[in-house]
Amino acid sequence: MAEGLQLRNVSKTFTAPEGDIVRALDDVSLDVASNEFVVLLGPSGCGKTTLLRTIAGLENVDSGEIHLDGERLDETAPFRRAVNTVFQSYALFPFLTVERNIAFGLEMEKRPRAEIRERVAEMLDLVELSGFAKRTPAQMSGGQQQRVALARALAKRPSMLLLDEPLGALDLKLRRQMQTELKRIQRSTGIAFVFVTHGQEEALALGDRIAVLNAGRIVQIGTPQEIYEAPATRFVADFIGETNLLPVTYDADGTLTVAGQWKLHLAGVGDIDEATVATADSVSLAVRPERVSLHPDGHLRGVVAETAYLGADVHLTIDLGNGLRINVREDAQDHSVDVGDSVSLRIEPRHTRILTS
Incomplete structure (x- = not known):
């Protein structure tokens, strides 16, 4: 069995208070390499936290298997699993100092005192809190407390660290700082991190790969660039x-008509095959707002309905007629149109995706 984490056909159901059966995980399979940072991303209720809890042993699986570094994990007691979990709440002991919080798990294992002192010093240095050993959690900021929680979880040198929305309680600026810290710490330790979030920007910033979940299933997994540029x-x-999803009609000769205006051939769009498009109930063209530009010789024509200044960018909403709208991001320095102006929009086919599901 390979090193790292392997989930095979894992399913988990719950009974809701109303008596309904909720399928929290539905035949989930996932591989995580031994030094990889994988983000579980999805909306509330998609199953990402349940998946993390099954790895930690806080939830039992109904079916399927979980292996870590060649050992069967789902049949192992939680306290015997070579994983540790960091929660959003930090869960630090308020009456213990920082060094005692970090040492707690090692003390419970009755490690030699010299080893504990050395490991605590190593962890404090790793999270850059060497001067805070004697403080209590109440004497530290939220970001510092989060780093203490990380140090405590890493002190036992787990094979994998599980993080359940650990930055959710921090403000935006501090959250971004902690994202940088997490990446540094993960690279320094060389162990696998599995990180749960519902924040898209956070997932793109942190993950070596992102697993997108919906309704208990992984619907796509790939690098941040693959997930963003080539959604499945x-x-x-x-x-x-942010994505524009424009309606597409398909003609038997391979011609696509986008939003009733722009005609292009399927061969120029991407890697989707003609049979899939021809038999689909509905077809959409996906394009990011930053990939749409104002151009006198454009593919689509409309009227500026709304503008919003966002600092570096200006967000434009263009009315294409027939109830269709498209969003455009324009460099603020190039902004030259106002509400009510007629505009022409250009889109490079290579920056689009044809989606049928």
């Missing part, structure tokens, strides 16, 4: 960042 479904395209 309408759900992924719409959930990750």
Whole structure:
């Protein structure tokens, strides 16, 4: 069995208070390499936290198997699993100092005192809190407390660290700082991190790979660039960042008509095959707002309905007629149109995706 984490056909159901059966995980399979940073991303209720809890042993699986470094994990007691979990709440002991919080797990294992002192010093240095050993959690900021929680979880040198929305309680600026810290710490330790979030930007910033979940299933997994640039479904395209989904009609000769205006041939769009498009109930063209530009010789024509200044960018909403709208991001320095102006929009086919599901 390979090193790292392997989930094979894992399913988990719950009974809701109303008596309904909820399938939290539905035949989930996932591989995580031994030094990889994988993000589980999806909306509330998609199953990402349940998946993390099954790895930690806080939830039992109904079926399927979980292996870590060649050992069967789902049949192992939680305290015997070579994983540790960091929660959003930090869960630090308020009456213990920082060094005692970090040492707690090692003390419970009755490690030699010299080893504990050495490991605590190593962890404090890793999270850059060497001067804070004697403080209590109440004397530290939220970001510092989060680093203490990380140090405590890493002190036992687990094979894998599980993180359940650990930055959710921090403000935006501090959250971004901690994202940088997490990446540094993960690279320094060389162990696998599995990180749960519903924040798309956070997932793109942190993950070596992102697993997008919906309704208990992994609907796509790939690098941040793959997930953003080549979404596999309408759900992924719409959930990750901002996306325009424009209706497409298909003609038997391979011609696509986008939003009733722009005609192009299927061969120039991407890697989707003609049979899939021809038999689909509905077809959409996905394009990111930053990939749409104002151009006198454009593919689509409309009227500026709304503008919003966002600092570096200006967000434009263009009315294409027939109830269709498209969003455009324009460099603020190039902004030259106002509400009510007629505009022409250009889109490079290579920057689009044709989606049928």
